[in-house]
Amino acid sequence: MNKQRNGTEQISLDDYPKCTRTKHGRPGDPINILILADKTTITQVFLKAGWEVPDPITGKTSLKIGINSIFGRPYPTAPVSNLYLFGRKEDLAFERPGKTARTREHIRLWDTGDVYAGQDIWIGSATYDSGIELSHINDLPTHHIDADVDKERDSVAAQLKPFMASEIKIPYSTPTNDGYNGEGDRYYTDGYIAILAADKFIDAANFTLTTLK
Secondary structure (H helix, E strand, O other): OOOOOOOOEEEEEOOOOOOOEEEOEEEEOOOOEEEEOOOHHHHHHHOOOEOOOOOOOOOHHHHHHHHHHHHHOOOOOOOOOOOOOOOEEEEEEEEEEEOOOEEEEEEEEEEEEEEEEEEEEEEEEEEEEEEEEEEOOOOOEEEEEEEEEEHHHHHHHHHHHHHHHHEEEEEOOOOOOEEEOOOOHHHOOEEEEEEEEEEOOHHHHEEEEOOOO
8 A cells, every 4th residue: 555644634444454354355353453653663552462473383382372272271372373455465473362372452554555644554454362272264273352342442552651742533344243253153233443543642633534445
């Protein structure tokens, strides 16, 4: 996209996808977070808020998450499966682990390539992993999300807010507000997106949504 905006014009949310995709093009998890910040700042903010950077997906880490899940042991940096936007997997991912490898908060983020008032525009999907089993697609261990994706969106926004300049929540919508992701997990949402900015004050007037995709 690579659009430069001067901070006085509006950001059209029509420019951005409403849902992630699996490697095979199936609908994934809904987009529910937008962050105005650069990559380094985003990483610093999540680490300050107590989140972890996931390990890469390998045979060893896949085995580790499976074993730790079976025995109820923690794995704070367990790998996050890939989802896709703009023809590529997530640019950043973070997780806040639960007591065992079975549960965690996590988010995937993509750099849109657009800039608003000097700030990079990132969009992402935040969901809560509520359990784990073997994927019906590749037989590797995979988490299943809690259906209430809005609860995790609001949790992420609340945890990051102390480190951000401002935060709002506005209508965004998804292809379906009550649907299923690529693993067959049901989700439901009110169709709002949380928007956070690292250095700029933002309000709802900065963002428009005219046509739902």
